[in-house]
Amino acid sequence: MSANTTPHAELSEDFPEDAHDQVIQEPRLWSEKGWTARVIKNEDDEGWAVAMIKDGEPEPALVGPWTMGRDKKNPKPLDGTAFRTLVKTASEVLRRHEQALHATLHKTLFINMPDADFRIKLDIVPDEDNPYAMLSAYDADNTELAQVKVSAGFKFSKTSALAWIENEFRNPE
Structure with a gap:
């Protein structure tokens, strides 16, 4: 998965602002514990992508490819196991970004x-x-x-x- 792909459409459509406190468990939209996973049409090809958005953030922390369903046209539905894996991966991406920013802003040398x-x-x-x-x-x-x-x-x-x-x-x- 990559945080570089950015399908812009559909990320905020049909997702009410007050939904952040709700648990939503739908085939293409799963939201709980401060995170939202949204399965979207991949703009780069004919497949599907999943965007992981942390509550309160304007941009997805992670956007990556999503598996096709059995009919080879529609995306595989989200489920609890996939959602937990996506949350773990997106959290790690955010943690690495924070570490990189910290390393850029705070430098130390030892002089003997x-x-x-x-x-x-x-x-x-x-x-x-x-x-x-x-x-x-x-x-x-x-x-x-x-x-x-x-x-x-x-x-x-x-x-x-x-x-x-x-x-x-x-x-x-």
Whole structure:
């Protein structure tokens, strides 16, 4: 399954806004415990797809192919086992996206020098109007030694961290 395919039609049609608290168990629409699975016509080919939408989210967390039924024209109906598998897969996709975002916004380097060891962190604040980052230095006892505000595009590397330490933690920009 892939989160890249995006059949746009039918995702929100015939699904009332107050249905998020309801348990719905229909052949092409299954909703419970904060998730909705909707079987839709796949726009890319003649098959079917299933979209998994977390309650309150505007876009599906997961869209993937769905199995044809026995008549080879209609989709296989959703059931409890399939729904639980889809919820598990979609939750994992969201978890991986969150981990990737966290890794992009929070970076750490360890610098070992002859007289001291340092942990240098860059925490990006993705503000829409004024993004920035906080560059922080910690000693081996986890005591904060310095913190400066830098641009969100600050080039964070061992070289820049070492230069910052050697420049006595003055703002590197």
